[in-house]
Amino acid sequence: MLKKVNPTVITLGIAGILAVAVGFYVNSVSWGPIAEEKTTQAASTDNGAKPANSNNNQTTAAAMQPTWAASATGRVEPKSGEVRVTAEVGGRIVDIPVNLNDQVKNGDLLVRLDDDDAITKVVGANAEAQVRVRERNEEDARxxxxERRNAEDAVAAAERSVFGAQQEFDDALDQKRNHNGAQDAVDKGRTKLEDARKKLADERANLAxxxxxxxMPLPTRLEAALTVARAELTGAELGVEHTRIRAPFDGTVLNVIAKEGEVAAPSPENTLVIYGDLSTMKVRAEVEERDAAKIRVGQRVIVRADAYPEQDFEGKVTSIAQSLSPPNIQSRGPRRPNDVEVLEAVxxxxxxxxxxxxxxVDVFFKLDATASTK
Known part of the structure; x- marks a missing residue:
């Protein structure tokens, strides 16, 4: 007599069979492509072809090659450098005829000091020289x-002409600044001053x-006295010129530190005006010690600034310091013992x-192979 089968057992059996079937199907689907790929790679290798991902490996290796020989941080400055103009003599500042960003020429006034005492000395020295001239002229000369007397008189006259032309030029500049004069008067004054200086150089050469x-006979007592008086007059005129602080070359006023009424001292630390030629620029870069052997004079560089993120500025290394020094750009606060030394490159x-x-700015030094293509 047959026993009745429990329905629960039948259900569990069917579920087990289905689980085995599904597992087999999934396994065959998952491993099939992998096996096929391995077979394809093996066949390609046997035929001498490279695997499909070899190009990717080459690209990755190329990307790991360095783009620059070295990089450094730098600061932009005029090619002439930032010139800190100071006074040669002490005195009260009475006039500052320039402003920030003014473009001036060589010899233009930047600062004028009180010259009352200096002018008084010029007047006194000139009177003394005139007396000595009259005394000397009472002596006969042949x-x-x-000939020497005439040459000395010509030099003295040329020196007075230079002093007078300088005063006229300064007056023309002052009138133009106050809108009472024209640029033409300034140009004429500058030309007259240059001509007077050339004349003085010629007369001095002739006297020599x-x-x-x-x-040539020795000077007489009266001739010697006149020479001394003229030297004192020239010194007094030079004293007036020392109260005029002038532009050392054509350029731009970068900063005006002096203030009218202050007393200027003849000290390198007492800067009156910061001045520079902005027609050409340079970068003073600080290269880390580990990269010192990677840079050279003549090497091409790329300069980048945050203010111009989409522009590259090109340049060339013109000088490299001969010794390491502490960094000036990156240093903040007191120097630490583990701070690196840097090599300055311009x-x-x-x-x-x-x-x-x-x-x-950031400075990137090109590799030699890249630099040689420029």
Whole structure:
């Protein structure tokens, strides 16, 4: 007699069979492509072909190659450097005829000190010289002595002409600044001053030639007294010129520190005006010690600034320091024992980049192979 089968047992059996079947199907689907790929790779290798991902490996290796020989932080400054103009003599500041960003030429006034005492000395010295001239002229002179006397008088007259032309030029500049004069007057004054200086140089050369002649007699007592008086007059005129602080070359006023009414002291620390030529710029870069052997004079560089993120500025290394020094750009606060030393390199920028003096930039030194293509 047959026993009745329990329905629960039948259900569990069917579920087990289905689980085995599903597992087999999934396993065959998962391993099939992998096995096929392995078979394909093996066949390709046997035929001498490279695996499909070999190009990716080459690309990754190429990407790991360095793009630059070295990189450094730098600051932009005028190619001439930032010149800190100071006074040669002490005195009260009475006039500052320039403003920030003014473009001035060589010899233009930047600061004027009180010159009352200096002018008084010029007047007194000039009067003394005139007396000595009259005394000397009472003596007769002939031959070489007369030739020397005429040459000395010509030099003295040329020196007075230079002093007078300088005063006229300064007056023309002052009138133009106060809108009472024209640029034409300034240009004429500058030309007159240059001509007077050339004339003085010629007369001094002529006097030297005359004094070198054989048989020239010694100066008389009155001639010697006149020479001393004229030297004192020249010194007094130089004292007036020392109260005029002038532009050392054509350039731009970067900062005006002096204030009218203050007393200027003849000290390198007492800067009156910061000045520079912005027509050409350079970058002073600080290269870490570990990269010192990777840079050289003549090496091409790329300069980048945060203010111009989409522009690259090109330049060339023109000088490299001969010794390491503490960093000036990155240092903040007191120096620590583990701070690295840096090697200063100067890079001349090409063209007229819009970079501002004092701007912090990143400097990338090109590899030699890259630099040689430029």
């Amino acid at each position: 031959g070489l002595q007369l 030639s005359v004094n070198a002649k054989s048989g 890079v001349d920028l090409e063209g007229a980049p819009p970079l501002l003096t004092g701007m912090r």
